[in-house]
Amino acid sequence: MIENDIVMVSVICQTYNHEKYIAECLQSLVAQKINYRYEILVHDDASTDKTADIIRQFEKEYPTLIKPIYQRENQWSLGNKVFSGIQLPRCTGKYIAICEGDDYWTDPLKLQKQVDLLERHIEYSMCFHNVIEHWADGQKEDCCFFNIVDREYSGLEIYRNWIVPTASVVFRKSILESGRSDCFLNPHFIYGDIVLFLLAASCGKIVGMKEVMSVYRRHEGGMVFAYNVNRIIRSLEHHKQVPLVFGKQYKTASKELRVPLLVSLSFYYLKKNNYFLMMKYLILSSGISIKRTFFCISEKIMRKI
The missing domain is CATH 3.90.550.10 (Spore Coat Polysaccharide Biosynthesis Protein SpsA; Chain A)
Known part of the structure; x- marks a missing residue:
């Protein structure tokens, strides 16, 4: 009723x-x-x-x-x-x-x-x-x-x-x-x-x-x-904005969530034989977390096998 x-x-x-x-x-x-x-x-x-x-x-x-x-x-x-x-x-x-x-x-x-x-x-x-x-x-x-x-x-x-x-x-x-x-x-x-x-x-x-x-x-x-390179780049910016808008308590998580995106970009440019951009994104990812970067790389390689 x-x-x-x-x-x-x-x-x-x-x-x-x-x-x-x-x-x-x-x-x-x-x-x-x-x-x-x-x-x-x-x-x-x-x-x-x-x-x-x-x-x-x-x-x-x-x-x-x-x-x-x-x-x-x-x-x-x-x-x-x-x-x-x-x-x-x-x-x-x-x-x-x-x-x-x-x-x-x-x-x-x-x-x-x-x-x-x-x-x-x-x-x-x-x-x-x-x-x-x-x-x-x-x-x-x-x-x-x-x-x-x-x-x-x-x-x-x-x-x-x-x-x-x-x-x-x-x-x-x-x-x-x-x-x-x-x-x-x-x-x-x-x-x-x-x-x-x-x-x-x-x-x-x-x-x-x-x-x-x-x-x-x-x-x-x-x-x-519906994921492509442009959307990955926009996703990176999205995560950067989260702690800026909602507070520093999200800063660490924001960085962690950017790692797999950066690794994906690195692999993308590896396929394109663009080694400069490949290294750029790999370095950015490692700068956040070497351990998490290694894990994401290993996961991508295992999917290929």
């Missing part, structure tokens, strides 16, 4: 060429059983497949629940930040949840459980839960993305270990009104999820839940797989 007409939760769903997955995603969102009113803010970034058609079918069936934007031009390719620049300003709820168009929720009480937790504990700015990692091509068996237990997690732990898939997150909209909310405008940040999590950590406590309530889907079209 809906308690009132005020939107309690805004669900952000971003999608691009997800025709294989978007129906399962949206069905899991509209199936939520919650005592509060919620909205589903879908953003289709000019998909070239049938993703938009599928969204329109759901919009027709759930006109008061699903609120879509259909872009005619791909905003990501234009350099526009869809999450922070388009989706967040649309949110009217007290809380915000996220589910990318290729992920989906598995528990119809997910939102209810997370909202109830945050309502009981005003000290928590964000909560998240266990997620099943699913490989679309079947190359690996389904497993827990990370073994989350019922406890508080620091921003440093989340940043260093990347343990929070976005489909598990619910956070307070009020963190967007904090003094650090302009971090989303930083042009050097390219991983908006990490920026969001660190912002939440700076505004309150973050708590994990051991329950499994969503699926994180791995596939070749996903952003995780």
